[in-house]
Amino acid sequence: MELHIACIPGDGIGPEIVREAKKVLDKVASKYGHTIVYQDILMGGASIDVHGVPLTDEAIAAAKAADAVLMGSIGGDTNTSPWYQLPPDKRPEAGLLKIRKELNLFANLRPAYLYEELAAACPLKEEISKAGFDMLIMRELTGGLYFGERNTVTQNGVRKAYDTLTYNENEIRRIAIKGFEVARKRKHKVTSVDKANVLDSSRLWRAVVNEVAKDYPDVELEHMLVDNCAMQLVKDPAQFDVILTENMFGDILSDEASMVTGSIGMLSSASLNDTRFGLYEPSHGSAPDIAGKDIANPIATVLSAAMMLRYSFDLDREADDIENAVRRVLKDGFRTADIMSDGCVKVGCQQMGDLLTERVSAEGV
Ligand code: IPM
Ligand code: MG
DSSP: OEEEEEEEEESTTHHHHHHHHHHHHHHHHHHHTOEEEEEEOOOTHHHHHHHSSSSOHHHHHHHHHSSEEEEEEOOOOTTTOGGGGSOGGGSHHHHHHHHHHHTTOOEEEEEEEOOGGGGGGOOSOHHHHTTOOEEEEEEEOSSGGGTSOEEEEEETTEEEEEEOOOOOHHHHHHHHHHHHHHHHTTTSEEEEEEOTTTOHHHHHHHHHHHHHHTTOTTSEEEEEEHHHHHHHHHHOGGGOSEEEEOHHHHHHHHHHHHHHTTOGGGOOOEEEOSSSOEEEOOSSOOOGGGTTTTOOOOHHHHHHHHHHHHHHHOOHHHHHHHHHHHHHHHHTTEEOGGGOOTTSEEOOHHHHHHHHHHHHHSTTO
């Protein structure tokens, strides 16, 4: 099979982690006789430095022409980087929001899984973590506060800023369907998270999710308020299967969910539209403080590449190989700094990529 992948290395640790993910992908491709054609695209600060904007129309066209997009991370230090002296719509994050919107990537899947081997890195008490957990956050990605009308104005000499949280029923319905569909392939449970005790948008969210649920009688549905969910994630994460939620809540809860897995450096993500096309990126940011030091954890990006093979190319066996290689590397005691624990061997980003690559090619993985 020939796979056309647009690559966005991005900023900070992005180029390092994407390099390792490509190494692993190339190994899988040669093992199974696939050809991968990559095209690099500039986005975020890297694009600002060259083109003055975080994402050009040519870059969007190149992404659209590919079968899938593999991304590292974008953005810099918001306190010190000159990119943040620019108006908000010219900053690195604007590129990411634009590509999500332009490609209609409304469904963001963020799985959070506690590897047995990483139990020591899990910040929860052992009596909680011993139950393990395996959840997936289905985050709406092209609506809500991120894309609502916003402005900063001065009224009678007083500065005022507002952002608006809007959803229509169609936007809610399509993400709810994705949530129920994925629950069917997992543990048949959806926890829909909202703030229906305060927000109108949440009350509509709840009503539409209830309507969609009628088509999925085999899937258990519960509703949970977002503040309670934040608490439940550290109190009893084992209760969750699919967490279905809107854009901003999903942004916050997915960072929390990733931390209880031991490190945000482990969490992959897929952003999908209604076709097989997807953009795959780690859930973490560009970590400018550790960029270029060869200490970043490439596993979230490698696991995102595995999601790409599974969702955009239907290559389940190849994706399994990558996921098994991650398990094997952890079992063999290798750790990057963020997941390091006593008795393990600390490795850098490149070496982690090499170790994963070796395990992908090993027989019987
Ligand atoms: C994420 C990130 C982005 C978001 C930022 C970089 C705009 O935090 O993918 O979770 O808020 O969606
Ligand atoms: Mg985030």
